[in-house]
Amino acid sequence: MDSTLPKIQEAFSATFHVSPESVSIDTSSGDISAWDSVGHLSLAAKLEEMFGISFDVDDLMEMENVREIVRIVSSKISSKV
Numbered sequence: 730m731d732s733t734l735p736k737i738q739e740a741f742s743a744t745f746h747v748s749p750e751s752v753s754i755d756t757s758s759g760d761i762s763a764w765d766s767v768g769h770l771s772l773a774a775k776l777e778e779m780f781g782i783s784f785d786v787d788d789l790m791e792m793e794n795v796r797e798i799v800r801i802v803s804s805k806i807s808s809k810v
Contacts, residue, residue, distance in 0.1 A: 733803050737795065740775045744768065757794035780806060 738749035741756075745763045758764040764772070773784050773792065782805040784792075792798050 733799050733806070734795075736779055737776065737798055737802065740772060740779055741795075744772045744775050752795060754796050754799065755794070776802060782806065782809065 734754065735749070738752045741747060741752040741761070742749045745761050745768060747761060752761075758769070761768075769789070769792070773789055776798070777783055780802055782802065784801070784805075788801050788805075792801060
């Protein structure tokens with residue numbers, strides 16, 4: 730998780746134009762006004778691009794906060810190796 734979170738923060742910054750430092754492990758969709766359904770898909774696309782992974786529908790549904798995103802991305806990365 731230590732190396733995954735900073736890249737996820739970068740993805741949030743690029744997608745939602747927020748400071749990476751403003752995104753913590755406890756950040757949820759309610760904390761970022763642009764994190765709506767369209768923003769969610771944009772974020773997922775950015776994460777897929779940055780990490781070289783793909784999300785399925787179940788992953789997208791579970792990605793309601795940064796903690797879950799870190800868990801899912803970490804899982805995808807470890808299964809890729």
